[in-house]
Amino acid sequence: MKKLLLFIGMFLISSPAFAQKSSSSIPAKPKLVVGIVVDQMRYDFLFRFWDLYSDGGFKRLVNDGFLCQDARYNYFLTTTGPGHSTIYTGATPSIHGIVDNIWYDRLSKKEIYCASDSGTFTTGLEIQTQSMSPYLLRSSTMTDELKLASKQSRVIGIALKDRAAIMPAGHMADGAYWYDAKTGKWITSTWYKKSLPDWLSDYNRRDGTNQYLNQTWGLLLQRDRYKQCTGDSVIYEDPLSNETLPIFPHHLGKHDYSILPFTPFANTMTKDIAINAIKSEQLGKQNATDFLCISFSSTDLIGHKFGPNSLETEDCYLRLDRDLQDLFKFLDSYVGLNNVLIFLTADHGVAINPQFAEDNKLEGGLVQSDQWKDSINNYISNFYGRGSWVSDVTVQQVYLDYDFIAESKKSCEEIAVKVKEYLLNKKEVLCVTVPEYPILNDCSDYVEQLIMNGYQHGRSGDILFSVSPGWVDWTSMKGSSHGTIYSYDNHVPLIFYGWKVPHGSSAASVVISDIAPTVSNWLNIAFPSGCTGKPITDIRLK
Template identity: 40%
Template sequence: MKTILKLAIVFVFALCCRAQENITVINEKSNPKLIVGIVVDQMRYDYLTRFYDKYGDGGFKRLMNEGFNCKNNHFNYVPTSTGPGHASVYTGTTPKYHGVIGNDWYDKELKTMVYCAGDDSVQSVGAETSDGQMSPHRMKTTTFGDENRLFTQMQGKTIGISIKDRGAILPAGHTANAAYWFYGKDKGHFITSSFYMDNLPEWVVDFNNSNTAKFYLRTWDTFYDIETYTESGDDKNTFEGTFNGKETATFPYDLNALKDKNGGFDIIKTTPYGNSVVADFAIAAIKGESLGKDSVTDVLAVSFSSTDYVGHQFGVNSKEVEDTYIRLDKDLERLLKELDLLVGSGEYTVFLTADHAAIDVPAYLQSVHVPAGYVNSRMHYQKIREFMTNEFGDEALIESISNNQLFLDREKIKALDLDLDDVQEAIVNELITYPNIYKAYTATIMSTTSYTEGIEYLLEKGFNQKRSGDVLYVYDPSYISYGRTGSTHGSGFNYDTHAPLLFFGKGIKQGETFKRTEITDIAPTMSALLGISFPNAAIGNPLEFVLE
């Protein structure tokens, strides 16, 4: 009897162990080994469709045709710029909560402008300048990478990579193993800060010593015959900026000859080769950090920022932008092939989106009779300060004007026995009379009113009660405060908010939708895929229809 009982116990124990093994196998199979988040800086949704016939089968088309394409994806706040964009993609919330209200903003406590990733308490690693004094300390909330690190007891790695420091730092989050960004000038190296480490890893030193960036100081000409670039405007026109030392913004560009007048290796940033060196470094990181090599999910955040530099200089409709996306498509194909090889086909998940889109050059829009133009912001600043003197006796009641916001000196207002709400409202009523001011609102309205649609909804989601200004204003559609060449961004209009959103790989369905999705849905979707906590202030929802 005892023998039978012992055998039964052994049998049950074996079944339990086998079941546990099966559970382990199921769990391992359920999660991708690596999440790769790709943000393409200043990418409009229509770049997917406009240049579609120029793309190969292994880059954008592979993500679109084998993955899931959210065709009606939008940013749900203002301002649409790089810092807030990268933060919002990975935190699943907006500046209202994560606090990154711009690339730079006026700090009401410090009484000075601050940079979204700037941190004087840390030191540069890999550079002797202040370019490495950066961290995510001004971002108030967690990213899904942070939540994955917490969930896996810090075993899952998180690494951010970009040309721009903020494009690497904010996506990687607070608990990241590393964030690396490109230091051009006389080096052409990737650097980091002491927030992450005291010395660069050997694989980064090896990459920097390989002089990869120097390889890209070559002639930039179109990938295909320029005559076939029928999806963009004439190569020679009056709507584009050019490099110092070159008379016209026309192909080809001899980067080696132009580098000395354009910041040395920094010239690479404003060419498609900036994306190429990021792809090179990302592949080196996958190898050097052994990302996706075990059952614990890692996160790699890659931001391709040269698209933004090229867009700002040459404009949305330029041949330079078209060629940059054609070449980025090749870099994406190369990255995906390396992921297939190093992590395993079907073992990783990718999402691709943007941090904002961009406007067509207003001067070009004017030439084809679309209402557009340029705002004389200096005139606005002068007039509003004159108004403050005439109405309240002191123009210094305005401490700062930045990011289409006015910041008031509340201590002076109190000392003068003025009512803050009355001062704010008076400024709104004055501003709305100025040319090309489309909308204006007080901080009180933004703090007390819940909007569900329109520009007001976007302003509210971008308004941070502690950091934003006392008055917010919006320019007319297609009007910008900018130079007459090149494109910019920042508004809540569709040309700035409509951005691509592609999902691909393990756990992702094949398909497409025209349902509205918002940028804050990405992080909750990744969290749901991994079965981890949502970022702590996420307001987005998991996109169930993209998940298997």
């Protein structure tokens, strides 16, 4: 009998149902999900700067988390608005509708911004102006679905760029906050709040941004340790607006609010705002899962300005690595990383500078397709008379002028044929797709599928084309850009870490639209309304 009682006692002590829950135990669901997007982070950046990373930032994620080695975007155009939307909706632009950062609107006959909303106004500035919202996002997000599943759950989005805070936070968020480069203040819109929370109002009131200004951006480490970049003074870089040469050190003045985002200090500011939000909103401290969406935007702005092979880009990633280390240390002490699910990815990659490519005997060059409108109209005029045959040309897209074509008693197909002729006469154009007239398509099945995954009728152009590998559709030969179908633009990091995520890696092909259903599946919530991705099954939770 004594042995039986001893056995029962030992069972009650050791059984999970009766054991006292230790601080290190893992909950059934994470108390906090932290989604991190590093704007313009190409996959190879994860290992290109590996030797100079700290142990607590990117290395911590890779060494202790699960790395998806072949995560890609399966559409064009690979830009910020579509990227953030795809991560959080689990859909491609063909469904969620954010086909680019801007597109031509046929009703207003002008280009519109992906987060614009004439029905909302800024919150946080003395003068209210028309502001931003997720109004144009046509799918729910996994953050929306979390709010629908649990009224207690709180969702907050934070980024320098408005679209990078809004699209992840979704339609139902408790807050989405972004940086106003004119005033140095952090703001939101009336879509979310009619007044800022006290913690953010206090930050703006004491001019919190000034602590990141009036300083010098010098190298984090000794110059001879930077091995993965070009020299400091090279022709591939564009100087900051307050400089004449793009060389270190870069100096910031007291009110250089618009220059700050082009330095790593803005990433540090974003990290600090995120930590402030976690503490002030008590994220991860309740009996429901909260969600914080963070996007680090300065990596993109620095990449555009100086290019991916620059000394500035390398230093920016080393500093971001230290910012991540600080964030993870805070999460560990405040919530406990066993209680936090983290994923890190990017919204797109980046091409090498076109002049750098030429100097290294690589194929490529500069494309400025947004300046082709007049030349396309002139080309068509040689056949059908002068007129406005084309309404607009944006990056790799041509919009026909339906009204003028109808008035001229021509068909859109006839005009599309001529546009195609014009485009294919350019060596920088790989192929052309005309969704309304499939007979005119000359792209391979693979390329056409990527294009069509990024196409939505009514928002996308009538004629879409892919540039050839190495060609960069950008404003100048300085810096670089993105937006193509190629691996340097669509292959990005994807790492899951914390909570029940095991250490491991997989080279299996994954699309970025798989992130939302994966996280949704782990949270036991519905997939976003437009979701086409699938849960990643290679990650077997503990």
